[in-house]
Amino acid sequence: MANDILVKASDIHKSYGALPVLKGIDMEVKRGEVVSIVGASGAGKSTLLHIIGTLDTADKGSVVINQKEVFSQSSMSLASFRNQSIGFVFQFHNLLPEFSALENVMIPGLIGKKNPEALKKKAKDVMTMLGIDHRAEHKPSELSGGEQQRTAVARALINDPALILADEPSGNLDSKNARDLHQLFFDLRKELNQTFIIVTHNQEFATMADRVLEIKDGLIKI
Numbered sequence: 001m002a003n004d005i006l007v008k009a010s011d012i013h014k015s016y017g018a019l020p021v022l023k024g025i026d027m028e029v030k031r032g033e034v035v036s037i038v039g040a041s042g043a044g045k046s047t048l049l050h051i052i053g054t055l056d057t058a059d060k061g062s063v064v065i066n067q068k069e070v071f072s073q074s075s076m077s078l079a080s081f082r083n084q085s086i087g088f089v090f091q092f093h094n095l096l097p098e099f100s101a102l103e104n105v106m107i108p109g110l111i112g113k114k115n116p117e118a119l120k121k122k123a124k125d126v127m128t129m130l131g132i133d134h135r136a137e138h139k140p141s142e143l144s145g146g147e148q149q150r151t152a153v154a155r156a157l158i159n160d161p162a163l164i165l166a167d168e169p170s171g172n173l174d175s176k177n178a179r180d181l182h183q184l185f186f187d188l189r190k191e192l193n194q195t196f197i198i199v200t201h202n203q204e205f206a207t208m209a210d211r212v213l214e215i216k217d218g219l220i221k222i
Helices: 045-052 075-085 101-111 116-129 145-157 175-192 203-208
Strands: 005-016 019-030 034-038 060-065 086-090 163-167 195-199 211-216
Touching: 005 045, 005 195, 019 045, 019 195, 019 211, 034 045, 034 175, 034 203, 045 060, 045 163, 045 195, 075 086, 086 145, 101 116, 101 145, 116 145, 145 175, 175 195, 175 203
Parallel strands: 034 195, 034 211, 086 163, 163 195
Antiparallel strands: 005 019, 005 060
């Protein structure tokens, strides 16, 4: 059924100057699916993820998320859509150093003008679910690498997004923390029916996904 398709990217092209990076990408992702994107460095994996996440625009093509054509919106509407519908987890956690872990988790909700007290409770609940509630008042510099990434995952979840995009989320972690983070994504899919698109060089992690999409020569390899 069409409504099972959460993400549909069609004929995505992207060049940087004279260098074509994406040459007509087509992909669909179903609700509750975990999809990994692999490929050589420079293949365009992160570029595709940033276009799907509306952080970058394609030269040509369309992206539909939750049956909404994202790039037909005004910049203000698009920013609101991104805040409410998409959660991001990057290789480097991108936590703000001057704020506590709890405050970092709350930031997307505050941007979305959620009620601060209700948001604080929700943030604590999400951190409890991820096993880091005891670190809520600590600054990022006081957290381990695994705790920092779990805080970043909590931040990505705070607005109940339809989709989470992760770009090399375990690339900066040791093997144990990487395995724990990978398992966490599958636990969240099970508990919340969360949908993930994950760019990774970690072959073990990639093969755990429901599907592996490989980008080669600007296209998804069939």
